[in-house]
Amino acid sequence: MSNWRLLAGLVVAAAVSALVATRGPALYSVAAQQPTTGGWVQPKTAWGDPDLQGVWRYEASVPLERPAKFEGRPFLTDEEVSQNQKIEDEQEGQRLAGAEGAAVGRGSIDASPIRGNEYNSFWQDHGRPRQVFKQTSLIIDPPDGRIPYTPETKKAEARAAARYGAGPYESFLDPDTGERCLTDGVTALMWQGPNGGHNRIVQSQGYVTILHEEYLDRRIIPVDGRKSSGIRQWFGNAVGKWDGNTFVVETANFIDRTNYEWAAIFTRPSETLRLTERFTRTGANMMDYRITIDDPTTFARPWTAQIPITRLPDDTQIYEYACHEGNYAMSNLLAGGRIDAAKRQR
Amino acid sequence: MRAGIWGVVVVAAIVAAAAMWIHRPRAADESADGATYRAPRTADGKPDLNGIWQALNTANFDLQAHPARPALSLLPAPPRGGVPGLVRATPVALPDPAVRAFGAVGGVPAGEGVVVGDEIPYQPWALAKKQENGKDWLKRDPEIKCFMPGVPRATYLPYPFQILQGTNKIVVAYEFAGATRTIHMDTVGDSPSPTWMGWSRGRWDGDSLVVEVTDFNEDTWFDRAGNFHSDALKVTERFTPQSPDHLMYQATIEDSKVFTRPWTIRMPLYRRVESNKQLLEYKCVEFVEELMYGHLGVVDPATGRANK
Numbered sequence: 191m192s193n194w195r196l197l198a199g200l201v202v203a204a205a206v207s208a209l210v211a212t213r214g215p216a217l218y219s220v221a222a223q224q225p226t227t228g229g230w231v232q233p234k235t236a237w238g239d240p241d242l243q244g245v246w247r248y249e250a251s252v253p254l255e256r257p258a259k260f261e262g263r264p265f266l267t268d269e270e271v272s273q274n275q276k277i278e279d280e281q282e283g284q285r286l287a288g289a290e291g292a293a294v295g296r297g298s299i300d301a302s303p304i305r306g307n308e309y310n311s312f313w314q315d316h317g318r319p320r321q322v323f324k325q326t327s328l329i330i331d332p333p334d335g336r337i338p339y340t341p342e343t344k345k346a347e348a349r350a351a352a353r354y355g356a357g358p359y360e361s362f363l364d365p366d367t368g369e370r371c372l373t374d375g376v377t378a379l380m381w382q383g384p385n386g387g388h389n390r391i392v393q394s395q396g397y398v399t400i401l402h403e404e405y406l407d408r409r410i411i412p413v414d415g416r417k418s419s420g421i422r423q424w425f426g427n428a429v430g431k432w433d434g435n436t437f438v439v440e441t442a443n444f445i446d447r448t449n450y451e452w453a454a455i456f457t458r459p460s461e462t463l464r465l466t467e468r469f470t471r472t473g474a475n476m477m478d479y480r481i482t483i484d485d486p487t488t489f490a491r492p493w494t495a496q497i498p499i500t501r502l503p504d505d506t507q508i509y510e511y512a513c514h515e516g517n518y519a520m521s522n523l524l525a526g527g528r529i530d531a532a533k534r535q536r
Numbered sequence: 537m538r539a540g541i542w543g544v545v546v547v548a549a550i551v552a553a554a555a556m557w558i559h560r561p562r563a564a565d566e567s568a569d570g571a572t573y574r575a576p577r578t579a580d581g582k583p584d585l586n587g588i589w590q591a592l593n594t595a596n597f598d599l600q601a602h603p604a605r606p607a608l609s610l611l612p613a614p615p616r617g618g619v620p621g622l623v624r625a626t627p628v629a630l631p632d633p634a635v636r637a638f639g640a641v642g643g644v645p646a647g648e649g650v651v652v653g654d655e656i657p658y659q660p661w662a663l664a665k666k667q668e669n670g671k672d673w674l675k676r677d678p679e680i681k682c683f684m685p686g687v688p689r690a691t692y693l694p695y696p697f698q699i700l701q702g703t704n705k706i707v708v709a710y711e712f713a714g715a716t717r718t719i720h721m722d723t724v725g726d727s728p729s730p731t732w733m734g735w736s737r738g739r740w741d742g743d744s745l746v747v748e749v750t751d752f753n754e755d756t757w758f759d760r761a762g763n764f765h766s767d768a769l770k771v772t773e774r775f776t777p778q779s780p781d782h783l784m785y786q787a788t789i790e791d792s793k794v795f796t797r798p799w800t801i802r803m804p805l806y807r808r809v810e811s812n813k814q815l816l817e818y819k820c821v822e823f824v825e826e827l828m829y830g831h832l833g834v835v836d837p838a839t840g841r842a843n844k
Binding site for chain 1: 837
């Protein structure tokens with residue numbers, strides 16, 4: 191999500207993921223989003239829970255918020271779907287050919303928010319074709335498909351966008367939490383996409399563990415009925431339960447880090463944040479992941495995103511995202527910040 | 537009469553000594569590999585090592601046997617003639633000014649050591665480097681910077697860790713720095729690059745989980761005493777259940793660039809039996825930013841003053 195990003199250990203993780211994930215032609219298509227009807231049966235663990243294990247990743251090209259041009263329309267037409275598919279196919283070819291500037295989640299290269307995108311395209315993982323879906327936004331509630339910021343946080347969002355990549359960088363508190371190798375926030379963990387977006391789910395009796403490649407973020411979610419400790423944490427206290435074949439996770443007791451800079455304001459935790467996530471496998475290789483974010487500190491009302499997640503081949507690994515250990519970007523950013531400050535004084 | 541009493545005393549002493557020999561408690565590092573204890577099984581029939589575990593020893597201070605001392609960082613030894621201005625006294629070991637304020641909290645507790653035979657077989661150059669590391673601990677120890685601790689150090693850091701047994705993967709989640717490793721119980725390819733936490737391949741040997749860990753970088757340490765390795769490190773671990781609430785942990789360390797032969801550490805690991813125990817966050821990156829970057833910005837957040 192950040193465009194500065196750190197070139198050391200994590201480059202290895204991302205580049206390796208790209209290499210490993212590059213496997214020829216498109217494996218998935220629009221059809222993949224249809225719930226499986228017949229043939230596929232939800233596998234179970236040895237102790238009888240629905241089995242969600244494997245490496246999962248968001249590989250769709252659906253934007254989080256509904257673009258203005260689709261106002262009032264939750265779904266694309268069939269023609270638009272095939273046009274998007276064409277764009278994805280073309281961009282895939284460009285990426286595989288090493289073309290600089292291949293857009294990240296945009297309709298065209300010109301629409302990429304990152305000029306040239308040369309830095310990120312080096313290590314982000316676009317080895318696999320993105321899937322095209324009919325949704326015009328991941329957000330399905332509120333019905334307009336937009337994040338329902340309060341007026342105050344809307345200003346904070348605009349401020350964050352303006353200083354993003356521009357600074358000033360007066361101390362280590364000025365880069366965003368991702369650039370500080372802390373996290374990009376629990377809200378976006380499951381759908382980071384090309385940015386270290388592999389997630390391994392491991393189930394043991396009494397727990398579902400999710401290992402996120404990016405920032406080595408990790409959640410150990412009890413499903414044995416135990417209460418959460420109430421100790422405030424970056425990732426709060428998660429409690430899981432099974433609702434039929436759906437894994438439901440409710441998380442509260444987040445620490446307040448709204449004073450930090452966030453690449454995306456909507457991922458920042460405050461003490462009033464409550465997350466509800468629902469993981470439902472819809473087929474061998476697809477998951478319907480829904481997240482409801484309820485935080486009156488940041489949002490005017492709760493909102494829900496419906497996010498298609500893809501299961502990657504069995505031999506997919508997640509790699510060590512050693513971010514802090516090689517964060518040369520931090521000292522370089524601060525050196526640049528000192529030069530900028532000296533210039534301003536002249 | 538006197539002789540009679542002494543005779544009784546001698547006989548009693550011999551009997552007591554024999555009894556002590558017979559019932560001599562076995563040291564932790566002599567325990568057999570779970571020969572008499574059979575671990576419970578998971579639903580898919582594997583030995584059940586799930587749980588939150590923790591070492592309870594001083595291995596993270598120093599793998600080898602060591603006496604107590606006032607601090608990890610000490611002033612260089614004063615000249616034998618003593619301190620200028622003092623006629624009589626010569627200090628032996630004083631805490632470095634950088635850690636002096638910790639007082640008794642900054643001391644190093646004594647420990648019996650966890651190295652089998654207590655010798656770490658360094659090559660001569662490596663022994664010199666280890667000693668340098670120890671002297672310069674405050675600047676060099678990666679633990680201070682919240683770097684991933686590596687293996688085996690992650691096991692005996694003074695923080696709990698959790699074993700989570702999935703179908704083909706076993707997650708070992710460490711509290712310190714949120715470090716995690718995945719033990720592949722299925723067949724996987726080689727690690728594409730060196731790593732901090734290694735590349736772990738596991739198998740079951742009876743009740744023991746045996747893990748071969750390779751593909752390390754050379755940036756982690758074994759303890760705060762400066763014991764180190766190179767990127768040729770290979771660690772072979774054995775986790776052997778010994779009772780419902782303790783495991784025996786053994787790690788054999790091979791590194792032909794640094795050591796003259798393989799060597800082994802061994803220690804018990806204890807289950808955190810508290811019913812409400814969970815692995816909590818210790819996201820220490822946030823805790824070390826001032827130390828690592830405070831002096832680099834335009835303003836130091838700790839003082840609010842401009843940096844030079």
